[in-house]
Amino acid sequence: xxxxxxxxxxxxxxxxxxxxxxxxxxxxxxxxxxxxxxxxxxxxxxxxxxxxxxxxxxxxxxxxxxxxxxxxxxxxxxxxxxxxxxxxxxxxxxxxxxxxxxxxxxxxxxxxxxxxxxxxxxxxxxxxxxxxxxxxxxxxxxxxxxxxxxxxxxxxxxxxxxxxxxxxxxxxxxxxxxxxxxxxxxxxxxxxxxxxxxxxxxxxxxxxxxxxxxxxxxxxxxxxxxxxxxxx
Amino acid sequence: xxxxxxxxxxxxxxxxxxxxxxxxxxxxxxxxxxxxxxxxxxxxxxxxxxxxxxxxxxxxxxxxxxxxxxxxxxxxxxxxxxxxxxxxxxxxxxxxxxxxxxxxxxxxxxxxxxxxxxxxxxx
Numbered sequence: 364x365x366x367x368x369x370x371x372x373x374x375x376x377x378x379x380x381x382x383x384x385x386x387x388x389x390x391x392x393x394x395x396x397x398x399x400x401x402x403x404x405x406x407x408x409x410x411x412x413x414x415x416x417x418x419x420x421x422x423x424x425x426x427x428x429x430x431x432x433x434x435x436x437x438x439x440x441x442x443x444x445x446x447x448x449x450x451x452x453x454x455x456x457x458x459x460x461x462x463x464x465x466x467x468x469x470x471x472x473x474x475x476x477x478x479x480x481x482x483x484x485x486x487x488x489x490x491x492x493x494x495x496x497x498x499x500x501x502x503x504x505x506x507x508x509x510x511x512x513x514x515x516x517x518x519x520x521x522x523x524x525x526x527x528x529x530x531x532x533x534x535x536x537x538x539x540x541x542x543x544x545x546x547x548x549x550x551x552x553x554x555x556x557x558x559x560x561x562x563x564x565x566x567x568x569x570x571x572x573x574x575x576x577x578x579x580x581x582x583x584x585x586x587x588x589x590x591x592x593x594x595x
Numbered sequence: 596x597x598x599x600x601x602x603x604x605x606x607x608x609x610x611x612x613x614x615x616x617x618x619x620x621x622x623x624x625x626x627x628x629x630x631x632x633x634x635x636x637x638x639x640x641x642x643x644x645x646x647x648x649x650x651x652x653x654x655x656x657x658x659x660x661x662x663x664x665x666x667x668x669x670x671x672x673x674x675x676x677x678x679x680x681x682x683x684x685x686x687x688x689x690x691x692x693x694x695x696x697x698x699x700x701x702x703x704x705x706x707x708x709x710x711x712x713x714x715x716x717x718x
Contacts, residue, residue: 395642527640535637554602556642575605575645584602 365427367392367511367542368413372422375408375566382408383566385422392510393539395556397574397585398546400563401593406546407444409563410513414441426511437466440509444516446500450489454482454499465507473506476532480525494521501529505536512543518552526552551586560585562592598639606641610649613639618658618669619680626671629659 368390375383383405390396400406411417412424415431426435448457454477461468477484480498488496497520504512512533518526534556537543545553554560554574562570569592574585581588600609617623629635629650636646650667653659657675661667670676695705 393644395644531637531640534640534643535633539643551602555600555606555640558642558644575607578603578605579608582603586602 365392366390366425367427368544369425369428370409370422371424373409373412373419373424374421375405375412375417376420381566383412383419386563386566386568388561388568388571390542390544390559392542394558395533395537395543396545397550397553397557397560398544398563399548399550399560399585399589400546401548404563405566406563407515408566410441410515410544410546413513414439438510440465440504440507440512442501442504442512442514442517446488446496448488448500451487453485453487455484457488457499457503458484461503461506467508469506469508472536473502476502476506480528494525497521498525498529501532505532508538508541510541512537512541514543514545516547517545518547518549523552530556548589550589551584554585557585562589564593598641600639600641606645607649607652610639610641610646611652614649614653615658615679615683618676619683623669625669625673625676627669628665629667629669631666 366389368388370386370388373383373386374381386405386409398406398409408417412419413426413431415435424431427438429435452460458470458473461473462470474484477499480502482491482495482499482502488499491499497517501514501517504514514533518529521529530553533543533545545557547553557574560570560572560574560577561568577583577585577588583591598613600606614623623629630638632647632650633643635650636643639646650659654661654667656679657672658670658679659667660670692705700708
């Protein structure tokens, strides 16, 4: 199986504070991965590096063998932690924008999901609740047929019923050769669908293991292990 | 049948147990076709890779047969199913007897409780 995301000794410093220190990891195609860590552990920094929004202080990051840039953006569908969409726009206008931007964007998929979640394509982002806005964003991101989905806190603001639907969407929409990386601290909600988990703390990878291996070896859930490892 | 998972045990083993139960209870009778992996994964709300792994294990055990072109089905060998079912029964009873022993019941007592209960419940 080939590697889609590779980090080699990645370090990112902001001033004299290291947000990431010597991160090494290989993520294979066809996996659903949980990037798990407490607030401020470096999850978002890592995802931003993979999207070329930040550049590493040292080390290198590769997506399908390439340095993050224009070419990799064709392969990566990214859900940022904060929205970058203009809130005066109507949902169908944003869909048109995405069609212009991304060759792999499937508008019919997006309209289908909007319907399931009872979101009117004519509504403006501005007049939507925080949760509905998040749903729209995730729909847009999952309507691309990308090789790598990088989802930064995709379920934080939505209600539990919509959470279930979103997880279902992630399971059904990703193709066998695509990888989904989900950064979150809401572990119990998503752990059933994860193949592999990476724990990150203070900018370092502290554990990387298959989810079932954790349950098998420790006899506890990923959520319980997380609470133990990161006990305050 | 609704799927139900405990998060402190591997999802993979729980999937195997639950699919076995569906086979034993004739939800999937001998020789019947199984839905595609993806559909089963979606229904159980688990990762398709995990479902795939569980089905491969069941295939290894002989309960499930893969056809080159037309997906998977339950084995037609009813003997095989019966054997697996018996093994499950033995495992469960062993576990039960072990618990009873810890509670301090001897053989006679356990048997007499079972007999009187099954009369009452008309099993």
